[in-house]
Amino acid sequence: MKRIAIQGIAGSFHEDAARKYFEDDVEVVECKTFTTVCEMIDADKVDFAVMAIENSIAGSLLNNYQLIRDFHLRIIGEIYLHIQMNLLVNEGVTSADIQHIHSHPIALQQCMEFIESYYPNAKLHEKLDTAASAKLVAEEKMINAAAIGNLRSGELYGLKTLETGIETNKKNYTRFLILSKHGNPTKGTNKASVCFEVGHFYGSLARVLNTFAENQINLTKIQSVPIIGKPNEYTFHVDIEWENGENYDRAIHQVLKSASSLSILGEYKRGEIQNQ
Numbered sequence: 001m002k003r004i005a006i007q008g009i010a011g012s013f014h015e016d017a018a019r020k021y022f023e024d025d026v027e028v029v030e031c032k033t034f035t036t037v038c039e040m041i042d043a044d045k046v047d048f049a050v051m052a053i054e055n056s057i058a059g060s061l062l063n064n065y066q067l068i069r070d071f072h073l074r075i076i077g078e079i080y081l082h083i084q085m086n087l088l089v090n091e092g093v094t095s096a097d098i099q100h101i102h103s104h105p106i107a108l109q110q111c112m113e114f115i116e117s118y119y120p121n122a123k124l125h126e127k128l129d130t131a132a133s134a135k136l137v138a139e140e141k142m143i144n145a146a147a148i149g150n151l152r153s154g155e156l157y158g159l160k161t162l163e164t165g166i167e168t169n170k171k172n173y174t175r176f177l178i179l180s181k182h183g184n185p186t187k188g189t190n191k192a193s194v195c196f197e198v199g200h201f202y203g204s205l206a207r208v209l210n211t212f213a214e215n216q217i218n219l220t221k222i223q224s225v226p227i228i229g230k231p232n233e234y235t236f237h238v239d240i241e242w243e244n245g246e247n248y249d250r251a252i253h254q255v256l257k258s259a260s261s262l263s264i265l266g267e268y269k270r271g272e273i274q275n276q
């Protein structure tokens with residue numbers, strides 16, 4: 001059984017992602033912060049980590065890009081999870097009783113339309129993860145509060161579901177990266193995450209991007225991450241996909257000539273977004 005570090009506790013979406021990717025062959029190691037997650041891999045206390053990197057509504061988790069670089073972690077895979085949110089309460093609690101709503105900040109953001117329409121006066125409480133909110137509402141036997149999370153967290157902590165599918169946009173996906181300390185060479189890779197820096201002159205970024213295009217490398221994401229302590233300077237993180245591995249190798253060799261630095265954070269098999 002593989003030991004997997006996640007930020008959050010059992011019942012969180014991170015646990016779902018870990019179970020789905022490793023087909024339930026997991027012992028989840030709960031961590032309070034993403035930094036602890038990275039420390040656990042670094043200290044060889046876990047085999048892998050699962051880390052959210054972006055959500056289709058809330059956007060990228062910029063700090064996680066930084067952590068992956070700081071800890072020199074390898075990206076060995078990815079998984080997309082369709083995120084459905086639910087309003088969870090203790091037995092006997094009705095919608096009229098709800099004055100407080102607890103959840104992860106991104107989960108609250110994903111349900112803002114529902115909250116503003118039905119609970120405009122509720123006090124929102126940001127917690128470390130959705131499952132921790134469900135656990136808190138259950139353990140404290142709150143009778144004027146609800147948690148927002150997945151159905152499993154409700155079952156796990158004994159809450160009932162008052163409303164289901166309360167996310168604003170039904171096409172709500174979170175992409176999770178699978179991280180390890182030592183990347184194992186995998187066969188059949190068709191995607192890579194790389195990061196690079198370019199000089200401050202016109203066309204420097206365009207030249208790198210053109211190199212990918214000229215080699216038929218499909219760019220699926222570009223994210224600039226500020227370099228701390230260097231105002232107006234950025235590291236560019238890109239995700240790229242290819243049909244032919246030779247094109248990828250050639251593109252990387254050519255990019256090395258125009259970027260001032262380049263790191264390959266991982267080569268892996270692209271995850272599929274399953275349309276619901």
Ligand SMILES: O=C(O)C(=O)C[C@]1(C(=O)O)C=C[C@@H](O)C=C1
Binds near residue numbers: 011013052104131174
């Ligand atoms: O709180 C959780 O359950 C998490 O796994 C965190 C998290 C996130 O970081 O975005 C994961 C998926 C959802 O987008 C909402 C919250």
